[in-house]
Amino acid sequence: MITQEKINKEVKGIFWAVLAAIFIRIFIIDNFYVPTGSMIPTVLIWDRLFASKWNYGYSKHVIPYSPNLFEGRIFYTPPTRGEIVIFEMPNDDKKYVKRLIGLPGEKIQVKEGVLHINDIPSKLERIEDYPRADAAGNIKMAAQFIETLPDGFAHKIIKILDQNGEFQKETSYEYIVPKGHFFMMGDNRDESGDSRHQRQMGYVPEDYILSKAQFVWLSTDGKSGWLEPWKWPFSIRYSRFFQMIR
Numbered sequence: 531m532i533t534q535e536k537i538n539k540e541v542k543g544i545f546w547a548v549l550a551a552i553f554i555r556i557f558i559i560d561n562f563y564v565p566t567g568s569m570i571p572t573v574l575i576w577d578r579l580f581a582s583k584w585n586y587g588y589s590k591h592v593i594p595y596s597p598n599l600f601e602g603r604i605f606y607t608p609p610t611r612g613e614i615v616i617f618e619m620p621n622d623d624k625k626y627v628k629r630l631i632g633l634p635g636e637k638i639q640v641k642e643g644v645l646h647i648n649d650i651p652s653k654l655e656r657i658e659d660y661p662r663a664d665a666a667g668n669i670k671m672a673a674q675f676i677e678t679l680p681d682g683f684a685h686k687i688i689k690i691l692d693q694n695g696e697f698q699k700e701t702s703y704e705y706i707v708p709k710g711h712f713f714m715m716g717d718n719r720d721e722s723g724d725s726r727h728q729r730q731m732g733y734v735p736e737d738y739i740l741s742k743a744q745f746v747w748l749s750t751d752g753k754s755g756w757l758e759p760w761k762w763p764f765s766i767r768y769s770r771f772f773q774m775i776r
Contacts, residue, residue, distance in 0.1 A: 568628070635709065654676075712734045749770035
């Protein structure tokens with residue numbers, strides 16, 4: 531027999547479960563869907579990431595709709611170079627995922643295709659080419675490198691090859707990262723809108739840092755929709771399940 535007391539207990543249990551889920555979603559774990567290829571080969575299009583929110587402390591922008599509860603950050607630990615960070619930008623409700631390259635006060639420049647930090651060149655070691663799909667779905671090869679930053683952090687990047695099999699060796703402006711900001715770059719160096727593009731993104735304010743990418747919890751190839759469940763088993767990239775992001 532269903533009594534009022536049992537109903538009250540069920541309602542109370544649901545209430546606390548929902549409250550706990552909201553707390554975890556706001557302050558502990560972020561779930562991020564990757565819509566672009568700017569972080570290939572590390573993060574792929576249609577990856578779904580778990581990101582931790584406690585690493586860098588909290589600003590009002592970590593909370594949905596950025597309520598004006600306080601200024602600055604509390605429990606703040608600055609992100610370090612090489613980490614993959616999820617962030618927003620002022621006057622933009624989108625979320626972005628990029629690799630942190632430049633810290634406040636540092637000079638960043640790309641010279642002949644080589645990233646320099648405070649005039650110290652990163653080491654580039656070319657490895658096997660990376661197969662990637664263009665906008666039409668055609669597979670093309672990209673030059674792949676292990677880039678070792680001046681402080682020893684190593685990660686993979688790609689550069690697009692032209693019809694002659696050559697990659698661009700661009701030289702950029704000199705960027706001086708302002709106080710309280712960071713310089714972000716995508717691992718897909720030729721197809722990333724990032725801090726190199728000052729009108730598009732520019733430097734990222736520290737208060738807009740949201741979370742640190744940790745691992746992939748689901749990844750698909752984008753060939754099946756929510757209304758096509760019979761295609762789901764063939765669309766999932768099983769090899770990327772719980773792959774750590776570095």
